[in-house]
Amino acid sequence: MRKMDNTSPIAVIKNWIxxxxxxxxxxxVVMASTMVVVTEKALEITENPAFCGKNCHIMRPYFDSWYTSSHNDVRCVECHYEPGVIGHIKGKANGLLQFYSYETTVEEYSGKLYAKVMDNNCLTCHEKRIFSSDVPYTGVNFSHQAHLLQPKRGIGLTCTSCHSMLVIGMKEHQSVTDPSCSQCHPNIVQKDIGHIVVTTSTCFTCHFRDVPGGTSISGCPSCHGPPKETHHNYTNFNHTDHLERGYDCQTCHTNISTGANDIVSKSKCYSCHNSRDRVEKYDDFSFIHKEHVTNNKIACYNCHSEVKHMPELKQNLCSNCHKAEHPSDWLKTHKTQVLIGKVCSDCHQPKFCSDCHATGVASGKKAIT
Structure with missing residues (x-):
């Protein structure tokens, strides 16, 4: 076997090494350590919300909205990158492409930015909510498991179907995110509503759509039970007593919902699509909702009108049923007592009036039954 020439380039390199x-x-080791430190520092800088929010003017409104949201302690990439190493790499590559496109584009960007937040990102922190018992929300008994894991009306809902404005858009669509439930439940604290920011119009769009009388498809009790006690003008009203007698909500309430049966015009499709083939799918209910709601996390209010649930009381409510409760001449026969400032409980047992009226204060006089 021929010995290797020590003067050959390969031999020289081997001898030097x-x-x-x-x-x-x-x-x-120093180079590898430096590379790790530089890469880690670069990731820390580029994945800081302020990197895009303050350096890219088209991202500034989204950064400001995030900064004032209940999730301002969560970095943007934790929601917008898919979980796992592969998802992180894909997100970083996509971000670099967007940065390149932004820096090399001459024309001013004027469109609306769009990004999907996958359910797995939300469940990384909130998985327990799915399997927990019903969550009380502004008096509504809500089950995440029943809505997220089971299709409703043939539509597979996602986290952002209801929480689409959790970080972005809270101020822009405050009328949508501010539940009308507070009209009947005044003890709701507005800051608590803002923390979870449920797009209640999404709930109403599904629950009240195509239901006779504008009531909920699942019935009023499925969301909230009767209030314990309600004061209407000068009366005490007990919902439970009336429901036990067989009355339903529409006996007293009207205009249960408004805007639930709007017709989404085909022209609205062109605000996002410029392909006639896509718009021709307009009448395909299953395809439209699967592609928009389930697959691409499009919020209902982007297509549907805002639905409101603001029930009103019918005119002459009590007298419709209780016409004979008061004698027609009661004011004439009690005129003297009213003028001298007497209250009902001066003569009647407190319960005689308090079933309907605000409870009077007994004066200690002998009561007339």
Whole structure:
């Protein structure tokens, strides 16, 4: 076998490496360490919300909205990158492409930015909510498991179907995110509503759509039970007593919902699509909702009108049923007592009036039954 010539380039390199093993190892370790530190620092800087929010003017409104939201302690990438190493790499590559496109585009960007937040991102922190018992929300008994894991009306809902404005759009669509439930439940604290920001119009769009009388498809009790006690003008009203007698909500309430049966015009499709083939799918209910709601996380209010649930009381409500409760001449026969400032409980047992009226204060006089 022929011996290798020590003067050949390969032999020279091998001899040099063999003679400088320790310095070479040290240099490689330093270079690798430097690369790790630089990469980690670069990731820390570029994945800080302020990197895009303050350096890119088209992202500034979204940064400001995030900064004032209940999730301002969560970095943008934790929601907008898919979980896992592969998802992080894909997100970083997509971000670099967007940055390149932004820097090399001459024309001013005027469109609305769009990004999907996958359910897995939400469930990384909130998985327990799915399997927990019903969550009380502004008096509504809500089950995440029943809505997220089971299609409703043939539509597969996602986290952002209801929480689409959790971080972005809270101020822009405050009328949509501010539940009308507070009209009947005055103890609701507005800051608590803002923390979870449920797009209640989404709930109403599904629950009240195509239901005779504008009532909920699942019935009023499925969302909230009767209020414990309600004061209407000068009366005490007990919902439970009336429901036990067989009355339903529409006996007293009207205009249960408004805007639930709007017709989404085909022209609205062109605000996002410029392909006639896509718009021709307009009448395909299953395809439209699967592509928009389930797959692409499009919020209902982007297509449908805002639906409101603001029931009103019918005119002459009590007298419709209680016409004979008061004698027609009661004011004439009690005129003297009213003028001298007497209250009902001065003569009647407190319960005689308090079933309907605000409870009077007994004066200690002998009561007339």
């Amino acid at each position: 063999s003679a400088h093993k320790v310095p070479i190892v040290i240099v490689l």
